[in-house]
Amino acid sequence: MHLHLLPLLALCGAGCVVAGPSYSLRGSWRVSNGNGSLELPGTVPGCVHSALYQRGLIQDPYYRFNDLRYRWISLDNWTYSTDFKIPFNVSEWQKVRLIFEGVDTVAQILFNNVTLGKTDNMFTGYSFDITGVVRDVNSLQLRFQSAVQYAERQSKAHTNYSVPPNCPPKEQKGECHVNFIRKVKALSNAWALRLLCDWLPSWPKESMGPDVGIRSYSLCLLNACVLSFLGAVDNASREWNVEIEASFDVVSSKPVGGQVTVAIPKLQTRQTFDIELQQRQRTVKLLVKISKDIAVELWWPRGHGSQTGFNMTVLFVLDGGLNIERSVKVYFRTVQLIEESIKGSPGLSFYFKINGLPIFLKGSNWIPADSFQDRVTPELLQVLLRSVVDANMNTLRVWGGGIYEQDGFYELCNELGIMVWQDFMFACALYPVGRSFVESVRAEVAYQIRRLKSHPSIIIWSGNNENEVALRVNWFHVNSSDLETYFKDYVTLYVRNIREIVLSEDKSRPFIVSSPTNGVKTMAEGWISNDPNSNHYGDVHFYDYSNDCWNWKMFPKARFVSEYGYQSWPSFSTLEKVSSKEDWSYSSGFALHRQHHGNGNDEMLEQVQLHFRLPRRTDPLRKFKDMIYLTQVMQAQCIKTETEFYMRSRSEIVDGQGHTMGALYWQLNDIWQAPSWASLEYGGKWKMLHYFAQRFFAPLLPVGFEDKGVFYVYGVSDLHRDYKTRLTVRLHTWSSLTPLCSVVTSSAVMKAGEAAILYQEPVPDLLKRCGGCTRESCVVSFHLSTHVDVFSPTNYHFLSSLKDAQGLVKANITVTISQKGDLFVFDLRTSAVAPFVWLDVGSIPGRFSDNGFLMIKKMRSVLFYPWKLTSKSELQQAFTVTSLTDTY
Ligand SMILES: *[C@@H]1O[C@H](CO)[C@@H](O)[C@H](O)[C@H]1NC(C)=O
Ligand SMILES: *[C@@H]1O[C@H](CO)[C@@H](O)[C@H](O)[C@H]1NC(C)=O
Ligand SMILES: *[C@@H]1O[C@H](CO)[C@@H](O)[C@H](O)[C@H]1NC(C)=O
Ligand SMILES: *[C@@H]1O[C@H](CO)[C@@H](O)[C@H](O)[C@H]1NC(C)=O
Ligand SMILES: *[C@@H]1O[C@H](CO)[C@@H](O)[C@H](O)[C@H]1NC(C)=O
Ligand SMILES: *[C@@H]1O[C@H](CO)[C@@H](O)[C@H](O)[C@H]1NC(C)=O
């Protein structure tokens, strides 16, 4: 067990405090292609596709089949150039640097016709000394090489042995050899868009100083981008410390003396340190102790407390009249990953303690929000991350096939209390370990840790996605005699390099080498475990599309499930924007083209058919919309069953398995408008699954299921104290809006943070007790209430497939919409019991308070929270309601 007591602050994140003036190169540049036939203005930060689109030279790259049509863009070379006059006298400064916080990806950089160097890793920052070449008026060129061609050449040059996979499966429509280039990988994965974009990205926020631009200084430069803080508690005194690390570039040949004053007014802390910077000194480390007499309010994950942070100022007063001040927010929290033996179960636990409290991680996996990162606005991040906490999640895993997200992402996670499981960007592939590749990775890892470690939201680093398991089961079919080489390379990259850097740079959170992994067991087995997906150790990833997802027995009773999922189609209003009439059927070329997962569309259909009737309505558009609706119903119901199984498995060991402490489904968000595992559509609209998540991740949850003909209800609590709880179980017939019978249990104590059986009854007894019920004619609903006014959502249990349900009739659901302040109230009235009632307002941004529910009472009110200004009449016009029998 490791105890890390560390305060963290999001200081830098960002930007740089410089001694001298700086000049930003954000703005309009010129973009031209390889042979010069195209020349157009392009924004920095920005992307070639966006520049072409804005000029009207291409259509929306996401429209219909444009991802294929515009493949030429990523096969061409592109040059970004600009001429600029520096508005200050650079000669007054001893040193001038050109800064790029990220260049995507392979570019030669020419400054006033002098080659400064090249870039080949989009995940790291670059900085060039231009003191000797800078003038008043300057020209700058970034000559991008086609990333596709570069990757291919790198792969060809690696002659010793092949490093698979060479190309992704055909249906993924991705580019080859992406493991040879440090560039976003999602583009060759199941989201594979042939839309590799050369662009100038920026991680930090510009408000702190230019992320693309010029910095000048004499004496020294404080590089705030690598100003970070970590604290460690003295084990004996258990005092909070703040460890501050500032990086400098000292030009002066004489030592630069001075003082640093660190103040955290709210914690009555103010300390001054004498420092002396030596030439070329890199870092200054300071340790600020918080007195034990001061109560430090901690940062807590969502649902477990507040996200308190404290303002801290760091003031450097250096000889020569140089004052540099930074104000940042510092947070205090600890993380432990607990791997210890469990009574009655072989193996080890795998769960997180935050501030000493064991916490069940509930959430999902995050992928890049757009192929074109310049379309990811702060508003979009806000919508997506608010939706995370609105659905009662507390965790996101930033998946290793995407990107290290921008600072704003982690800042929002800090503020909202979202824990982040951060992968390094390696996924589903073997990687080369040639010297220059490894050097580049080392720079990337060091850069990202320094950039990100001040964020309390990040609770774990993970070396890669699925590469341990890929080697163990030999996904890429390498010759068994060669396996040893690949094993060795694996250890070289993730253990001898990445792990080594993480352990030396960041002691404030745990590191695991892969996901899924067996944690310390993997380590003991030489880093590639015999069964990395074991239910007895570490985390697992689990997918099974062919078996019946209503049967919870197929799911792994594992310690932690960090990936699992089912696909569905996004709503028609989302698809409509990127398709035309001939695309609107489930078997269209478009439907097939957008499906990047092997047999995905058929798998959805087969899973739907297990429990639902296929659409009967004949109008082709109606039928397509009904299919979309049914795939969403299926996905929501499947993931509900699976998640509830994990949620209720936390406190028990059955046949040696259990103690599940994490459920992160695949996946939260979408990168474009296509069928996928996401619960949020491209742009942020909630699918039915997301509304289900809001219920199945509720802090107080009743879970119903059957085992050998007995109906059970478990209570699951993420609350911080014990509550006296009552369970109400009702039986309803499909044919009537009046419940048939109801039982209320006597109150039992629901323990904080635990799951326990509250109710069990053989199904035949239950049916008999409620005279006249059969499995086909009735449905069970149940909820929890406490002695104070805390309620669970109402849950339900189907006793038969919906396609066999008897007594269901077409429900006539009518609505009255009214405005109440910033919200809208939808008063619904139904003529009959209606399963999976789906309210839809098309493209009007916003979400409902609940949706996709079983309507079992005549009336129900639902709120609509708009994300943009809208009106009652706009909502009325866009509104449609669908329930299951509408598709009959
Ligand atoms: C792009 O540049 C590479 C190397 O500089 C060259 O081999 C290739 O032909 C160029 N492609 C185009 C389309 O100009
Ligand atoms: C220049 O490149 C573009 C894009 O690759 C291509 O369409 C065009 O034919 C080329 N023109 C010449 C003169 O080679
Ligand atoms: C710029 O600074 C240098 C060095 O201090 C000085 O010699 C020069 O005159 C200045 N140029 C202008 C235009 O002020
Ligand atoms: C750069 O070099 C080219 C040719 O080598 C020349 O025509 C051009 O004037 C030079 N530009 C500058 C800014 O020196
Ligand atoms: C603090 O305690 C942990 C666990 O007991 C131990 O691993 C670590 O070495 C200790 N640190 C110091 C500085 O004593
Ligand atoms: C902390 O700093 C922020 C931004 O500088 C400021 O708006 C806020 O008022 C400060 N809070 C306190 C308690 O001083």
Ligand SMILES: *[C@@H]1O[C@H](CO)[C@@H](O)[C@H](O)[C@H]1NC(C)=O
């Ligand atoms: C290829 O093999 C040689 C000899 O074993 C080795 O020196 C070299 O580093 C290898 N190159 C790569 C790219 O692995």
Ligand SMILES: *[C@@H]1O[C@H](CO)[C@@H](O)[C@H](O)[C@H]1NC(C)=O
């Ligand atoms: C496996 O071995 C065979 C025969 O030695 C060879 O032809 C083939 O290229 C090897 N495959 C890989 C992926 O290295």
Ligand SMILES: *[C@@H]1O[C@H](CO)[C@@H](O)[C@H](O)[C@H]1NC(C)=O
């Ligand atoms: C549905 O109910 C409304 C209001 O009760 C009624 O006006 C309407 O005719 C009904 N529609 C159908 C198809 O029965």
